[in-house]
Amino acid sequence: MNSFRQFVEDNARWFRGHLPETDQSLDAAEELLGIRLPVDIRWLLREYGYWHATGISSLDETVTDTQAAREQLQLPKQFIVLYNHHDGGVVLLDTLADPETGNHKVYNVGWGSVPSHIADDIVHDSVLDYVRDVLDRQRNVIAADAIDYDPKSYYTA
Numbered sequence: 001m002n003s004f005r006q007f008v009e010d011n012a013r014w015f016r017g018h019l020p021e022t023d024q025s026l027d028a029a030e031e032l033l034g035i036r037l038p039v040d041i042r043w044l045l046r047e048y049g050y051w052h053a054t055g056i057s058s059l060d061e062t063v064t065d066t067q068a069a070r071e072q073l074q075l076p077k078q079f080i081v082l083y084n085h086h087d088g089g090v091v092l093l094d095t096l097a098d099p100e101t102g103n104h105k106v107y108n109v110g111w112g113s114v115p116s117h118i119a120d121d122i123v124h125d126s127v128l129d130y131v132r133d134v135l136d137r138q139r140n141v142i143a144a145d146a147i148d149y150d151p152k153s154y155y156t157a
Contacts, residue, residue, distance in 0.1 A: 002040070004040045004126075004127060004128040004131075005040065005043065007128055007131070007132065008044060008048065008131070011053065011135060012048075013147050013149075014051065014052050014053035014135055014138065014147060015044065015048045015051050015052075015053050015054055015131075016048050016049070016051060016148075016149055017048065017049045017050045017051025017052070017054065017149045018049050018050060018051070018149060018151065019049045019050055019058070020045065020046055020047065020048065020049035021042075021046050021049070021059055022046065023042075023046065025059060026042050026046065026059070029059050029062065029063050032063050032067075033062075033063060033066055033067070033077075033080060034077060035077065035078065035080060035095040036095060037080075037095065038093075038095070038097070038104045038127060040127055040128075041056075041093070041104075041127060045059065051149055052134075052135075052138045052142055052147065053131055053134050053135040053138055054131070054134070055082060055083060055091065055130055055134040056082045056083060057082070057083050057084065061081075061084065062080055062081055062082060065081035065084045065090075066079075066081045069081060069090070069114060073111070073114045074115050075092075075114055076115055078094055078095050078096045079092045079093065079094055079095070079107075080092065080093050080095060082106065089108065089109055089110040089111060089113075089121075090108075090109060090110075090114070091106060091107070091108050091130075092106070092107045092108075092109065092114075092118060093105075093106050093127070094106070094107070098125075101125065101126070103125055103126035103127070103128075104126065104127055105123060105124065105125060105126070106123075106124040106126075106127060106129070107119065107121065107122065107123055107124075108121060108122035108123075108124070109121040109122070
């Protein structure tokens, strides 16, 4: 098990949530965007779905926001939107692995930095570094009794 998956497993209650993806939904998103998702992102979304520390709003929003950013801001094709904070900026994933580390960098930038200054703001050297940061921030705001996902609290049909 690699370090990303071990971290997720060690903190499963922060990741295990609702609406897990399927191979079919992940394949469809990749086809629409013309990219390949990192295998760890596919694994996370398929096995855990979305929750406090996932750091991804939803696959549907990723597709919609990425397509809009490509059209309106000339976002390079290798990047996808993981989380759109609207006026607060955007979290972008580089779907091309860094040739030296093999990791996929994650950028937390203002929309005004796209496309020319993506690397000028917060850069996470890997998806693991990104979800660690998301989890650290969530630990400061999520009450202890609200950490675990309760499927009875969500209508997901």
